[in-house]
Amino acid sequence: MADAGMLRFHVPEPEVRPGGTPDFSDVTIPKAGSVPRPEIDVDPRDIRDLAFSIIRVLNRGGEPVGPWAGLLSDDELLEGLRHMMTLRSFDARMQMAQRQGKTSFYMQHLGEEAVSCAFRRALAPGDMNFPTYRQAGLLIADGYPMVTMMNQIYSNEADPLKGRQLPIMYSSKEHGFFSISGNLATQYIQAVGWAMASAISNDSKIAAAWIGDGSTAESDFHSALVFASTYKAPVVLNVVNNQWAISTFQGIARGGSGTFAARGLGFGIPSLRVDGNDYLAVHAVAKWAAERARKNLGPTLVEYVTYRVGAHSSSDDPSAYRPKAESDAWPLGDPIVRLKNHLIQRGVWSDERHTQAEAEILETVIASQREAERHGTLHAGGKPSTRDMFEGVYAQMPPHLRRQRQQAGV
Ligand SMILES: Cc1ncc(C[n+]2csc(CCOP(=O)(O)OP(=O)(O)O)c2C)c(N)n1
Numbered sequence: 001m002a003d004a005g006m007l008r009f010h011v012p013e014p015e016v017r018p019g020g021t022p023d024f025s026d027v028t029i030p031k032a033g034s035v036p037r038p039e040i041d042v043d044p045r046d047i048r049d050l051a052f053s054i055i056r057v058l059n060r061g062g063e064p065v066g067p068w069a070g071l072l073s074d075d076e077l078l079e080g081l082r083h084m085m086t087l088r089s090f091d092a093r094m095q096m097a098q099r100q101g102k103t104s105f106y107m108q109h110l111g112e113e114a115v116s117c118a119f120r121r122a123l124a125p126g127d128m129n130f131p132t133y134r135q136a137g138l139l140i141a142d143g144y145p146m147v148t149m150m151n152q153i154y155s156n157e158a159d160p161l162k163g164r165q166l167p168i169m170y171s172s173k174e175h176g177f178f179s180i181s182g183n184l185a186t187q188y189i190q191a192v193g194w195a196m197a198s199a200i201s202n203d204s205k206i207a208a209a210w211i212g213d214g215s216t217a218e219s220d221f222h223s224a225l226v227f228a229s230t231y232k233a234p235v236v237l238n239v240v241n242n243q244w245a246i247s248t249f250q251g252i253a254r255g256g257s258g259t260f261a262a263r264g265l266g267f268g269i270p271s272l273r274v275d276g277n278d279y280l281a282v283h284a285v286a287k288w289a290a291e292r293a294r295k296n297l298g299p300t301l302v303e304y305v306t307y308r309v310g311a312h313s314s315s316d317d318p319s320a321y322r323p324k325a326e327s328d329a330w331p332l333g334d335p336i337v338r339l340k341n342h343l344i345q346r347g348v349w350s351d352e353r354h355t356q357a358e359a360e361i362l363e364t365v366i367a368s369q370r371e372a373e374r375h376g377t378l379h380a381g382g383k384p385s386t387r388d389m390f391e392g393v394y395a396q397m398p399p400h401l402r403r404q405r406q407q408a409g410v
């Protein structure tokens with residue numbers, strides 16, 4: 001028998017490190033409009049290629065092309081642009097508020113605004129998202145008040161969650177936004193379970209599960225796919241591949257030469273990849289997947305190919321692990337600039353109107369911030385009462401909590 005030599009342990013490495021030249025040559029970008037749009041009851045075996053390609057609508061000139069184009073009106077697109085601009089402006093102000101010590105923690109969406117903002121438009125009232133911390137656009141695009149979000153971030157006296165959740169871990173049943181859990185990938189099993197319950201009770205509501213590239217390595221992701229595929233749960237399984245999981249590049253969770261979307265193929269789940277920085281493409285694919293769920297055709301796995309331009313959180317410094325200019329080299333551009341250019345090309349927007357809208361939005365965000373700050377910030381003003389700490393969790397307060405409350409004298 002031939003000597004096979006010594007075994008070597010393989011650890012995937014990113015293409016470049018700080019100081020190197022950004023390189024995205026391994027990200028193959030098909031032409032906009034080139035990926036077909038199958039019928040929603042397609043056999044997943046017939047669309048295997050869609051798990052390895054990227055569905056795109058907006059071409060380099062800002063024109064919508066191909067079979068996934070043409071779903072949204074001028075007004076809907078203008079509103080979508082406003083949602084994304086609002087999220088970006090909100091993020092910038094709250095990031096600053098964190099630096100000023102008004103909150104302990106913040107997480108931005110810079111570069112990923114299209115994913116959550118456009119997805120929200122594909123859902124119906126009563127549907128339920130199980131989001132991570134990177135989908136506040138679901139709330140903004142659904143008209144959830146920014147003041148309430150800020151109250152939560154400041155953990156002040158008007159915080160609807162009474163200081164019990166980490167800043168930015170919102171919750172709103174009315175807006176189809178399940179309480180964010182910091183334990184990543186739990187969103188997947190919970191969303192699939194919720195979707196199964198919806199089907200068991202012959203309801204009409206569907207669920208949306210959310211996960212990042214890195215968190216797909218958790219076993220909850222795979223367990224959820226087993227149940228979703230076996231019981232054809234009415235759920236959209238979203239994977240936001242923003243290339244990074246804090247300082248870990250996406251190749252660690254993905255491994256080999258596959259894609260995150262391709263994970264769904266082994267389960268017989270129709271799986272697609274979409275340009276996450278193309279508002280029109282995200283919406284079109286989300287709508288396709290939501291329709292499948294609603295028509296009892298089962299789950300769809302969607303990988304959004306995007307890039308996390310900002311730091312992971314206010315506690316992170318990306319210059320320690322990736323080249324500073326890497327975001328400039330990202331080949332799919334900026335979602336706001338791309339939709340803006342499309343709307344200008346459509347004849348319903350201009351640079352002047354954009355600049356004016358930016359100023360108006362900032363003013364609204366600042367007004368909301370002033371209102372929230374009247375209710376207090378992390379170190380100043382009103383706080384939730386100590387008594388709140390003991391309430392709202394159990395229908396009937398257990399004896400040990402009652403004792404602790406008495407000891408606290410509240
Ligand atoms: C179960 C679990 N493990 C580890 C962490 C710590 N953690 C918080 S964010 C994060 C990275 C997640 O990256 P990704 O899933 O790609 O999402 P992104 O932040 O890029 O949106 C990790 C490891 C956690 N919150 N939960």
Ligand SMILES: [Mg+2]
Nearest residue numbers: 212213244245
């Ligand atoms: Mg990530």
